[in-house]
Amino acid sequence: MTDTSLSELQHEFCLKPNQAEGLRIITNDSSNIFEAIEKGRQFVTVAAMDQEELNNKDKVATMDVNFKELMDLDNRVRNQTLTMRALADRIMSGEKIKDIMVPYEQVQKSFEDEWNNNEKRYNASEKYSAFRQNIWNIHHPDEIMPSLDENEDDDIVMGSTKISLRCPLTTAWLQDPVTSNLCKHTFSRAAITDLLRQSGGSVPCPIPGCNKRIIPLCLIADDIMAERVRRARARDEQNASTSQYFDVE
Ligand SMILES: [Zn+2]
Numbered sequence: 001m002t003d004t005s006l007s008e009l010q011h012e013f014c015l016k017p018n019q020a021e022g023l024r025i026i027t028n029d030s031s032n033i034f035e036a037i038e039k040g041r042q043f044v045t046v047a048a049m050d051q052e053e054l055n056n057k058d059k060v061a062t063m064d065v066n067f068k069e070l071m072d073l074d075n076r077v078r079n080q081t082l083t084m085r086a087l088a089d090r091i092m093s094g095e096k097i098k099d100i101m102v103p104y105e106q107v108q109k110s111f112e113d114e115w116n117n118n119e120k121r122y123n124a125s126e127k128y129s130a131f132r133q134n135i136w137n138i139h140h141p142d143e144i145m146p147s148l149d150e151n152e153d154d155d156i157v158m159g160s161t162k163i164s165l166r167c168p169l170t171t172a173w174l175q176d177p178v179t180s181n182l183c184k185h186t187f188s189r190a191a192i193t194d195l196l197r198q199s200g201g202s203v204p205c206p207i208p209g210c211n212k213r214i215i216p217l218c219l220i221a222d223d224i225m226a227e228r229v230r231r232a233r234a235r236d237e238q239n240a241s242t243s244q245y246f247d248v249e
Helices: 005-011 018-027 030-053 057-092 103-116 126-139 189-198 224-238
Strands: 162-164 177-180 186-188 219-221 246-247
Touching: 005 030, 018 030, 018 057, 018 103, 030 224, 057 126, 126 186, 177 189, 177 224, 186 189, 189 219, 219 246
Parallel strands: none
Antiparallel strands: 162 246, 177 186, 177 219
16 A cells, blocks of 8 residues: 555544444344344243233233344344445445445445335244244144245245254254254254264264254254253153154244
8 A cells, every 4th residue: 555545544533444344344243143033032932921821812912023023133133244245345436435424324325225125024034934833833733834925835844854953863852952053953952062072072963854953063952952852741641652753944
């Protein structure tokens, strides 16, 4: 950078490319926020399952609102990350931005508008579908939930993949389940941890047909799966005729 352009930049208080790197670094911190939001989603889901069991429809409805608010928050943080990166790119490619808040708010608003104008933002979301499916399964343990969108026939119908509540590695009930945030496959914590330890810290996902790898960082404690196992085991003890699988997505 020449002296002229440096003094010019200092004079105009424009953001410099090295500061653009700072914008990118800020966005790296958002992974902690996403983890906290995921924890919140799990908490709300388990609480909603309890209230559904007690037939407290009002409380389930309130938790539905809470869940959607968490989705909005998740979207907002995601948009902030995208906005920062878009601005960093513009500054890196030489654009001189004096007041960062003006383009920041423009870009951010366009992302927010896109989200708010999308009527299917919740129903089309896998996470929201899973939330509703978990509530639905309280009173319909072995059934696939009807489509969330009454106007649609089948394009967002839940998949009918059978998810086992048993660990694919031990074949026993899932214990302290952890789910990969890369492929959504779930294992008992001790079993996958042992496998990782034997394999130098990284293994191909043991589920046939899955092409993702498992690393310790991608494994997230899955309170919802733990709750489903607890309920399924209780049902199992009640019913003499046992079945360890049920249809869910
Ligand atoms: Zn997998």
